[in-house]
Amino acid sequence: xxxxxxxxxxxxxxxxxxxxxxxxxxxxxxxxxxxxxxxxxxxxxxxxxxxxxxxxxxxxxxxxxxxxxxxxxxxxxxxxxxxxxxxxxxxxxxxxxxxxxxxxxxxxxxxxxxxxxxxxxxxxxxxxxxxxxxxxxxxxxxxxxxxxxxxxxxxxxxxxxxxxxxxxxxxxxxxxxxxxxxxxxxxxxxxxxxxxxxxxxxxxxxxxxxxxxxxxxxxxxxxxxxxxxxxxxxxxxxxxxxxxxxxxxxxxxxxxxxxxxxx
Numbered sequence: 561x562x563x564x565x566x567x568x569x570x571x572x573x574x575x576x577x578x579x580x581x582x583x584x585x586x587x588x589x590x591x592x593x594x595x596x597x598x599x600x601x602x603x604x605x606x607x608x609x610x611x612x613x614x615x616x617x618x619x620x621x622x623x624x625x626x627x628x629x630x631x632x633x634x635x636x637x638x639x640x641x642x643x644x645x646x647x648x649x650x651x652x653x654x655x656x657x658x659x660x661x662x663x664x665x666x667x668x669x670x671x672x673x674x675x676x677x678x679x680x681x682x683x684x685x686x687x688x689x690x691x692x693x694x695x696x697x698x699x700x701x702x703x704x705x706x707x708x709x710x711x712x713x714x715x716x717x718x719x720x721x722x723x724x725x726x727x728x729x730x731x732x733x734x735x736x737x738x739x740x741x742x743x744x745x746x747x748x749x750x751x752x753x754x755x756x757x758x759x760x761x762x763x764x765x766x767x768x769x770x771x772x773x774x775x776x777x778x779x780x781x782x783x784x785x786x787x788x789x790x791x792x793x794x795x796x797x798x799x800x801x802x803x804x805x806x807x808x809x810x811x812x813x814x815x816x817x818x819x820x821x822x823x
Contacts, residue, residue: 591787
């Protein structure tokens with residue numbers, strides 16, 4: 561079957577629409593945590609979860625920390641089609657207990673978990689604001705309301721994915737990010753994006769008098785570059801780009817000839 565030059569040009573143009581996938585590795589440019597109930601931030605210790613707090617019970621006190629990871633998408637131009645996140649842990653701790661009175665005797669029961677869940681969240685606060693220092697705590701304690709708002713934002717939005725920390729030798733943890741994450745990453749192409757990490761487990765122990773000091777956290781490396789965002793983008797094939805140019809050129813020549821014939 562013979563095609564007219566015009567149809568041939570159109571076919572060449574359509575053929576150029578295919579693309580290949582390209583992977584890019586982006587290390588985090590900044591990391592840190594926010595604490596509740598005082599709202600301070602810190603880049604020096606990334607212990608995500610319940611950290612040294614008394615569990616439920618009269619007078620119980622809980623101190624939670626959520627982490628942020630900031631990545632720079634300034635050089636990303638093409639649409640992102642997939643992504644994964646790798647975090648590097650340095651410590652996993654799960655220890656606590658319950659306190660109760662049994663036959664007039666105060667009994668402390670040690671408790672622990674062999675593993676605990678964590679999730680990664682969308683952060684709507686601009687990365688520049690998340691990365692700025694927020695001061696709180698001290699004596700008498702001062703609460704930083706802006707820091708508390710960021711703490712909430714690090715774990716209350718859309719879930720990008722989840723992973724489990726467990727006892728045993730520590731190794732980098734990699735999770736595939738979902739469609740919500742890919743959409744958020746695309747909306748931040750050309751700028752920085754902050755991602756939140758939150759402990760999703762329940763506090764150990766409790767009881768009538770609260771519980772001993774609980775530590776249930778995953779400590780992440782403070783070396784920002786050890787946390788990696790891997791993205792896949794759609795990149796036009798060079799050969800297909802050449803076909804596009806050739807097809808458009810042929811189309812232009814054919815249209816010009818038709819104009820000349822009608823003149």
